Amino acid sequence: MDRAPALTVHVPASYAAEREYIVRVMLEEFLGLRVEVAVADVSHTAITVAGDDRRLVLADGLFSTVPEAWLTERSLPTGPLALFELGKTPFAAHPARALPVLYGTVAWRRDDTTLELGVDVLGGAFYLLSRYEELVVADRDEHERFPASANVTVREGLAQRPLVNEYLELLWLALRTQWPSLSRRQLVFSFVPSHDVDWPLAAERTLGRVIRRAAGDVVRNHDPAVAARRIVGHAARLAGRRDADVNNTFDAIMDASERHGLRSAFYFIAGRRAGAIDGDYSLDDPWIRALLRRIHRRGHEIGLHASYTTQLDPDQTRLERETLSRVLEAEGIEQPRLGSRQHFLRWRNPQTWRNCEEAGLDYDTTVGFADTVGFRAGTCLEYPVFDLERRRQLRLRELPLIAMDVALLDRVGADHDEATQTLAGLRATCERYGGTFTLLWHNSRLVHAAERRIYTEALGD
Ligand SMILES: [Zn+2]
Structure with a gap:
């Protein structure tokens, strides 16, 4: 590795912090290359190696935005996006046949020493990873979330395309065209089943509600066995026993993960x-404490499910992180890092990332669609995040969420085969790019046989 040539990336002087961030994420973090960033009097980014006259020139798109248009509508990509057809280029080995171009052009040019790429791979990746458009476009849904339909990539039908990874592969093929001896870091696929614990036990408190819900199990879900279990579970709870509750699927979740050699992550409020929207349990409840100990003993992960009003509240985020840390310490639970996911995926750019960082959390895993599935940040790779307002990289890392049960089953409207195929497709895409397939499946969505089957098939049953 020491003998691998160090690349010098000459960048224009504008947007220095943003350029350095994205160069280091793409080339150092993702490709594992040695890189020096040098500010130069150039109009495009140029990559060179000392003692070698070959160059790779990357078009300047997003970062050629005039300062007064930065973070305004004028700097956003507009559809329909141009497609860079890769077939008859030196990049034909790319996993995609054509690349949608967020910034830049489809042009490219090559002579004896220089390869020029019209696609602004760095600007496009920066735009997606920093969630740039979410600071520009004001659309919000009923939970004040950025709706999928406000994403340019979703509107272009690209929700399930990890464009940052696709740009990364193009960049890599271009680097290899110029310097065939370069070698990159091997990215390894992983699958993280994750579980936001909103309702560890069924929410129904009165017999009337239990019976109404049980009727729904029979009529809507054609699942009389669940109706019976619901009533038995309720009676057991009245007698002080809670293990029979229909939502208590935690051991089944851990069993399934362990069968496939996976480690589940459970996020607790x-x-x-x-109030009521934040679930109805306390971390001081002995039943919850026993559950935490069991999750840890079996080798799974515990994290924070930051409550409904934390997205813009650093103090509340910190308070909740401290509460969870105190409980884990009291239970003798030590973990290498502590992550969180926002309840309802309520996430605001860049305050929520900043809150998490300031609260002492190591990673966030909220950035996924609440109303469709796919790659909201354009990637399946974990990455260090950038604060667009303070213009600096944070220590916090983002583990993008790729698919959530609620969005898949209720919004995408998929039946069993559709849901299974959608998840298999997303998983295969993450595998292709050596990323992480982060799936959110609530313990309360494993009650009916149909939901359970979709979940366990996603795991590989
Ligand atoms: Zn939640």
Whole structure:
């Protein structure tokens, strides 16, 4: 590795912090190359190796935005996006046949020393990873979330395309065209089943509600066995026993993960300032404490499910992180890092990332679509995040969420085969690019046989 040539990336002087961030994420973090960033009097980014006259020139798109248009509508890509056909180029080995171009052009040119790429791979990747458009476009849904339909990539039918990974592969093929001896870091696929613990036990508190719900099990879900279990579980709870509750699927989740050699992550609510919408359990409940110990003993992960009103509240985020840390310490649970996911995926750019960082969390895993499935940040790779307002990289890392049960089953409207195929396709895409397939499946969505089957098939049953 020491003998691998160091690349010098000459960048224009504008947007220095943003350029350095994206160069380091793409070339160092993702490709594992040695890189020096040098600010130069150039109009496009140029990559060179000392003592070698070959160059790779990358078009300047997003970062050629005039300062007064930065973070405004004028700097956003507009559809329909041009497609860079890769077939008859030196990049034909790319996994995609054609690349949608967010910034730049489909042009390319090559002579004895220089390869020029019209696609602005760095600007496009920066735009997606930093969630640039979410700071520009004001659309919000009923939970004040950025709706999928406000994403240019979703509108272009690209929700399930990890464009950052696709740009990364193009960049790599271009680098290899110029310097065939370069070698990259091997990215390894992983699958993280994750579980936001909103309702560890069924929410129904009165017999009337239990019976109404049980009727729904029979009529809507054609699942009388669940109706019976629901009533038995309720009676057991009245007698002080909660293990029979229909939502208590935690051991089944861990069994399934362990069967496939996977490690589940469970995110727990540690503050209920918003009341009923924040679930109905306490981390001081002995049943919950026993569950935490069991999750840890079996080798799975525990994280924070930051409550409904935390997205813009650093103090509440910190309070909840401290509460969870205190509980874990009291239970003798030590983990190499502590991550979180926002309840309802309520996430605001860049305050929520900043809150998580300031609260002492190591990673966030919220950035996924609430109303469709796919790659909201354009990638399946974990990455260090950038604060667009303070213009600096944070220590916090983002593990993008790729698919959530609620969005898949309720919004995408998929039946069993469709849901299974969608998840298999997303998983295969993450595998192709050596990323992480982060799937969110609530413990309360494993009650009916049909939901359970979709989940366990996604795991590989
Ligand atoms: Zn939640």
